[in-house]
Amino acid sequence: MTVKRLDINQPKSFEFSNEDLTLINDTIQNYPENRKQSAVVPSLYIAQKRAGGWLPEQAILKVAEMLDMPKIRVLEIASFYSMFNLTPTGHHFIQVCGTTPCWLRGSDQIKKACNDLVGKEGEVSEDSVSWLEVECLGACVNAPAVQINEDYYEDLNYESMTALIKKIKGKKDIKVGSQVGRVSSEPKKMEKNNA
Ligand code: FES
Incomplete structure (x- = not known):
């Protein structure tokens, strides 16, 4: 297993599309009101798709904000699962x-x-x-x-x-x-x- 770290070259910003936001908000609705953090994996997946196949730090921050989670918790999850990439991938x-x-x-x-x-x-x-x-x-x-x-x-x-x-x-x-x-x-x- 390789150690995954945030890429050294980071874009300055990251934005979800309106469609992404609707999808994330729909996903949050699947969980009890005080459990919206449960939507973290699908939210990161949507963020990764939006960013072109990897998760820049700004995308991780945005997910943390939306789900009221500390950034480090979201980063831990993003670095644990092999389905998430912290460095750019090819098309x-x-x-x-x-x-x-x-x-x-x-x-x-x-x-x-x-x-x-x-x-x-x-x-x-x-x-x-x-x-x-x-x-x-x-x-x-x-x-x-x-x-x-x-x-x-x-x-x-x-x-x-x-x-x-x-x-x-x-x-x-x-x-x-x-x-x-x-x-x-x-x-x-x-x-x-x-x-
Ligand atoms: S060991 Fe390769 S797909 Fe399961």
């Missing part, structure tokens, strides 16, 4: 699962593909792609798996991962889900034994 953000099932199924090769075609982990490439190793994405049955923005890509190997990255960079459509044609998490098709 295409690849999260590579490195937990045991994916590791056993070759996630080192997936990280190698990212290193070879995108660059160092955590750095944003010139064409706005970045990648990060994360813990289990909950798609272990189709390991190894990655999440690119909101979608999952599964049953990967070095070749299929490099093909995905090349398509992203070439602004081509990519097929979501299993990259070997499996439907959902159905068993792998057995090869016919001709012996």
Whole structure:
């Protein structure tokens, strides 16, 4: 697990859109009146989307103000969950699962593909792609798996991962889900034994 810190380059301001504010206020209504802090995770998620995939300090402050929470409590939450980024990400953000099932199924090769075609982990490439190793994405049955923005890509190997990255960079459509044609998490098709 890596230590997450606020980025050294911070924008001076952050504003939610009216749509964001409505969404946050609706979320707050889901909780008892004196428990609006319970909306902190969805509020941070909305803030992250508004900021372009990461949480600047001003966004964290804004969430703290809205929910009447000390800034440090909101920062603790933002730095704890891997779904929140405290440094800028690329327009295409690849999260590579490195937990045991994916590791056993070759996630080192997936990280190698990212290193070879995108660059160092955590750095944003010139064409706005970045990648990060994360813990289990909950798609272990189709390991190894990655999440690119909101979608999952599964049953990967070095070749299929490099093909995905090349398509992203070439602004081509990519097929979501299993990259070997499996439907959902159905068993792998057995090869016919001709012996
Ligand atoms: S271990 Fe990779 S998705 Fe669960």
